[in-house]
Amino acid sequence: MKGTKDMLDRYGRSIEYMRISITDRCNLRCIYCMPEGVDLVSMKDILTYEEICEICSAAAALGIRKLKITGGEPLARLGCADLIRSLKAIPGIEQVTMTTNGVLLGKCLSSLLDAGLDAVNVSLDTLNRERFSAITGRDELLSVLDSVERVLDSKLRLKINVVLQRGINDGEWYELASLARDRQMDVRFIELMPIGFGQKREGVANTELKERFRALHPDLQEDSSVHGNGPAVYLRIPGWTGSIGFISAMHGKFCGSCNRIRLTSQGRLKPCLCYGETANLMPILRGGPGGKPSEAMLRQAIEQAVYAKPEQHCFEEPDMITETGRMISIGG
Ligand code: SAM
Ligand code: SF4
Numbered sequence: 455m456k457g458t459k460d461m462l463d464r465y466g467r468s469i470e471y472m473r474i475s476i477t478d479r480c481n482l483r484c485i486y487c488m489p490e491g492v493d494l495v496s497m498k499d500i501l502t503y504e505e506i507c508e509i510c511s512a513a514a515a516l517g518i519r520k521l522k523i524t525g526g527e528p529l530a531r532l533g534c535a536d537l538i539r540s541l542k543a544i545p546g547i548e549q550v551t552m553t554t555n556g557v558l559l560g561k562c563l564s565s566l567l568d569a570g571l572d573a574v575n576v577s578l579d580t581l582n583r584e585r586f587s588a589i590t591g592r593d594e595l596l597s598v599l600d601s602v603e604r605v606l607d608s609k610l611r612l613k614i615n616v617v618l619q620r621g622i623n624d625g626e627w628y629e630l631a632s633l634a635r636d637r638q639m640d641v642r643f644i645e646l647m648p649i650g651f652g653q654k655r656e657g658v659a660n661t662e663l664k665e666r667f668r669a670l671h672p673d674l675q676e677d678s679s680v681h682g683n684g685p686a687v688y689l690r691i692p693g694w695t696g697s698i699g700f701i702s703a704m705h706g707k708f709c710g711s712c713n714r715i716r717l718t719s720q721g722r723l724k725p726c727l728c729y730g731e732t733a734n735l736m737p738i739l740r741g742g743p744g745g746k747p748s749e750a751m752l753r754q755a756i757e758q759a760v761y762a763k764p765e766q767h768c769f770e771e772p773d774m775i776t777e778t779g780r781m782i783s784i785g786g
Pocket of ligand 2: 483526555
């Protein structure tokens with residue numbers, strides 16, 4: 455069912471996309487996201503699947519049409535496919551997609567397809583097995599590559615997300631991009647953001663990366679076709695099957711067309727990635743009479759959070775960043 459309502463924020467932006475961190479657990483330990491030794495939130499403080507569905511129903515009634523399931527690692531939480539099936543059944547929700555590290559994706563793929571998953575992003579920062587272990591703390595590159603092959607065979611829409619870190623995997627930029635040469639997938643470079651453990655690492659500017667691409671491919675073309683719900687800018691290399699995307703929070707402000715809010719694993723609605731302000735939905739979800747949340751109160755809280763959405767992020771002025779949470783709770 456096509457949603458009929460638009461939820462506009464104060465700046466006239468239509469907010470139709472919600473990212474949901476369904477868990478702060480993960481089966482990898484990426485050095486810029488969830489290094490070894492990170493404390494976990496107690497499961498009782500994490501949204502249940504029923505609570506996520508309550509929030510999504512209220513959000514869909516207001517104009518949210520697209521959902522992204524993320525984490526932590528969404529496939530590390532049991533029953534993820536059942537959640538997707540339930541979300542797809544909510545009136546007004548047109549698309550449910552997922553971002554995963556890919557380790558369990560191959561095994562879960564048939565149940566995810568059966569549940570109606572519309573597309574998947576796989577995060578993959580290196581094609582080198584030793585480097586993969588160094589970045590993620592686990593020797594799982596082969597499982598991820600196997601998952602990628604299975605997704606390609608299934609024809610599910612696939613994007614690869616790459617975060618480059620200087621001196622660690624930035625030398626692999628062209629090899630990683632080349633995954634899109636002959637295969638039906640986009641490869642996207644996400645600039646490392648100074649959120650959570652990302653503050654301690656050094657990323658690579660996408661402006662620099664684009665110059666490297668242009669030097670090798672002077673015939674590079676802008677690709678203005680729609681590839682998804684997000685702020686990525688795409689370039690096409692003539693003759694390549696997939697496109698190269700750039701998500702440039704640090705060096706390419708896209709706030710004018712921002713269409714999203716985020717729901718953290720602990721039930722906080724987050725209007726903008728770089729600010730700590732959130733609307734806590736837990737008291738509404740767990741404090742109602744008989745424990746039943748009021749949909750009217752959820753809608754009101756969502757509208758207020760959208761109203762509070764700032765005009766733009768402040769990543770270029772690090773002193774103004776007020777987000778102190780971790781990416782595993784926020785969902786990236
Ligand atoms: N575990 C899943 C995965 O890795 O795709 C989903 C959660 S993960 C937090 C979502 C995305 O956020 C991943 O592509 C990851 O590389 C990215 N990410 C994590 N920390 C980041 C940071 N500080 N800056 C930019 N991207 C980050
Ligand atoms: Fe886990 Fe994804 Fe974070 Fe890596 S980026 S630690 S896979 S949540």
